[in-house]
Amino acid sequence: MVASIFEGRMPQLIVFDLDYTLWPLWIDTHVTGPLRRDGDELNRIVDRYDEEIAMYQDVPSILRRLQRTPNVKLALASRTHAPGLARRALELLLIPPLENDVGEPIAAKKFFHYEEIYPGSKLKHFKSLHHTTKIPYEEMLFFDDEPRNREVESLGVTFTLVKNGLTLNVFESGINQWRKLHPINPQSSDS
Template identity: 55%
Template sequence: MTTRLPKLIAFDLDYTLWDFWIDTHVHPPLRRHHVTGKVIDSQRKPKTIAFYRDVPQIMHFLQAAGVTIAACSRTDTPLLAREALDLILIPPRTGSSDMKPISAIKFFDQLEIYPSSKIRHFKKLHEKTGISYDEMLFFDDEWRNQEVEELGVTFTLVPNGLDDQILEKGLEEWRKRHPVQVTEDVVEADGTLIS
């Protein structure tokens, strides 16, 4: 099985990487507990701001593979979304010599976080990175955002939060749509190689 990856993988935030709408369920200011490292908001019964369980290892995997990682969110509170990404800590990769957690925002090469169509987000990503749309894979919990496929982006629906199985499903669909072009070598009877 091929392990080829898209050049860019983008993720929606709300109900894709975390289990809330940042612009309605979370109340600033946010703060990170100095001992536990957990991020909470300012409600009387504070909301914990965290990724779904498999997201940290997925981020490590994609970063190590050299994939450009992007966030595409149409939230009405872009500054709060960025603050949450800055405060959430991702534990070091298993087996890593570095023992310090890393701010989640450092895993993202591109941030398109503002109220607008996902089509606009991807046009901006293409403009900034030069990566072609057919080398992009997008994970989102809202079916309406499949509209990015008009550009050539592969879309994967995330019904219950991003996990390893959804990641693999998206990668399989992207690979199916973009098979590796293999040129077979032909050898003539006299041993001459024709490509």
């Protein structure tokens, strides 16, 4: 079931919020720089006071599987007031290879093709992503923990509310929701 959700029609751009979507904290209020890796641990760094920063359990495998999914780009859209800390955390957090895969850990930052990390409305983030990528809003899927950010639906973006962090089940639900809203046109598949 897990692998099958990554097969079939996918949005061209999948966008993630950071705080309480990919990791369980607000980077601008719960974290004090500098950040550092604690030994050889993957997907775990600490701040000045040894407070842990790590992505939710399913996030690394979701990112790794999306990396293998053709024609899908990934982006971040965060309204944090600490964009520098967010970017530093993404540089330091290492994503391990999938189970039974050979390969090196990769910095989380390298999974994302585009970043909109600054204070402001998610409408502004998505208008910028649309302008930069030229990807239609209908080909975008957004995962975020704040219901107010559902406002991006006014642009045509599919929004999935994340409660208690991004999980494989939430991801699958978002993909299924997007597919239901944007089914393949049967006439276009005949040509």
